[in-house]
Amino acid sequence: MIYDNVLQLIGNTPIVKLNYLPQPLGAQVFIKLEGLNPGGSMKDRTALYIISQAEEAGLLQPGGTIVESSSGNLAIGLALVARQKGYKLICVVDPKISPVNLSIIQAYGAETVMVEQADEYGNFLRARIDKVQALVQQLGAFWPNQYNNPSNPEAHIQTTSREIYEAFGKELHWAVIPAGTCGLITGCSLGLKEHIPQIKIMAVDAVGSVTFGMPPGVRYQIGIGSAIVPGNMRRHLYDEVTHVSDAEAFATTRRLVKEEGLLVGGSAGAAVFAALKLAERLPATEKVLAILPDRGDRYYNTIFSDEWLEKNAIELDKHTVKI
Ligand SMILES: Cc1ncc(COP(=O)(O)O)c(C=O)c1O
Structure with missing residues (x-):
């Protein structure tokens, strides 16, 4: 094949x-x-589907920017799909991300932004979502919003x-x-x-x-x-x-x-x-x-x-x- x-x-x-x-x-x-x-995970499917749906709905224009929070696999899937389809990806990540994943995301050509404020259990999700929302507003970017989409x-x-x-x-x-x-x-x-x-x-x-x-x-x-x-x-x-x-x-x-x-x-x-x-x-x-x-x-x-x-x-x- x-x-x-x-x-x-x-x-x-x-x-x-x-x-x-x-x-x-x-x-x-x-x-x-x-x-x-x-891309090494089932999140490739999610990335491809979400981006295709956003294109159909007119939420992504050619050359547009995508911003998402991900611990790794969705980021990698999005980095792969976004680049192939000509979009820019900004990934909001946190210090728990493995250096390997960070390198993979960057190797696919995506930009990464690191948050630093954890909650009392060491989770960074809140901080990552806040950062994504700020970037989406500032750049007029598309947010896949994997938790709710x-x-x-x-x-x-x-x-x-x-x-x-x-x-x-x-x-x-x-x-x-x-x-x-x-x-x-x-x-x-x-x-x-x-x-x-x-x-x-x-x-x-x-x-x-x-x-x-x-x-x-x-x-x-x-x-x-x-x-x-x-x-x-x-x-x-x-x-x-x-x-x-x-x-x-x-x-x-x-x-x-x-x-x-x-x-x-x-x-x-x-x-x-x-x-x-x-x-x-x-x-x-x-x-x-x-x-x-x-x-x-x-x-x-x-x-x-x-x-x-x-x-x-x-x-x-x-x-x-x-x-
Ligand atoms: C390694 C791994 N396992 C399980 C899951 C859970 O999948 P879902 O987010 O669709 O519930 C994810 C999601 O990123 C993942 O990366």
């Missing part, structure tokens, strides 16, 4: 069966490998969920989906429930995230979890919600690389941790799919660094045996 441009590589990611981590008597566990999008879940109704029901037909019982802005989970829930009526959705959140009414706390997982309740959250669409700790997520991420050969990120580890626990209580005839949002090479200095884990008092050993 020969493609005309890099944007045509977005989507149509593979689905793979897990062969070593699941318990032999439980349900079968599959994963959808979103890290194989060209309906095009964020719509991207996954149109693409991700369609790919899943086309692959499984009606033979899928659970989808296990990490929640950050809730674009991925809300879009997949809507698309999947329409085509596979019996399917159940499990939302995977980080311990320390407030999305589902838990108290705020320190967390090191990136992308999954939120310091505010996202406008795109639709609690009635998610049949169960589970909270995964940093240690549980990162221990599973490391096992995925070693045992399944899948070099994926921390929210992928969280999703698989939740999927494995779920699969244990289901019959072997059932199928569970976990969506793994990004690839692992961005996390060499964090999740895959013993030094970094020790510095942040994240102990993995206790958790590897719990699965």
Whole structure:
């Protein structure tokens, strides 16, 4: 297959069966490998869809400017798509961003603006949103506003969920989906429930995230979890919600690389941790799919660094045996 441009590589990611981590008597566990999008995460889909919708609605003029707040993956997706379509991107980031992501965003040609004011739990979301709003006003720029923009879940109704029901037909019982802005989970829930009526959705959140009414706390997982309740959250669409700790997520991420050969990120580890626990209580005839949002090479200095884990008092050993 020969493609005309890099944007045509977005989507149509593979689905793979897990062969070593699941318990032999439980349900079968599959994963959808979103890290194989060209920018390295499922946020390429969101970026492409939001920008295309904004073009259609006349919110973006040729050569226009886009401003967004992102911890990394949406920024990378937007940087890729914006540049290919001839727009300027300004990304509002915070000191928690990994130096690797910062370099990737800049390599794609986007500008970055760093905020410095954290809340009492070390979260920068409020400061980032304030900065975005100021820049949008000042520059007359387009703000994708991923927490509230309906095009964020719509991207996954149109693409991700369609790919899943086309692959499984009606033979899928659970989808296990990490929640950050809730674009991925809300879009997949809507698309999947329409085509596979019996399917159940499990939302995977980080311990320390407030999305589902838990108290705020320190967390090191990136992308999954939120310091505010996202406008795109639709609690009635998610049949169960589970909270995964940093240690549980990162221990599973490391096992995925070693045992399944899948070099994926921390929210992928969280999703698989939740999927494995779920699969244990289901019959072997059932199928569970976990969506793994990004690839692992961005996390060499964090999740895959013993030094970094020790510095942040994240102990993995206790958790590897719990699965
Ligand atoms: C690595 C990772 N996992 C999960 C998510 C959550 O996806 P969503 O924001 O669509 O809920 C994100 C979002 O940026 C992410 O970057």
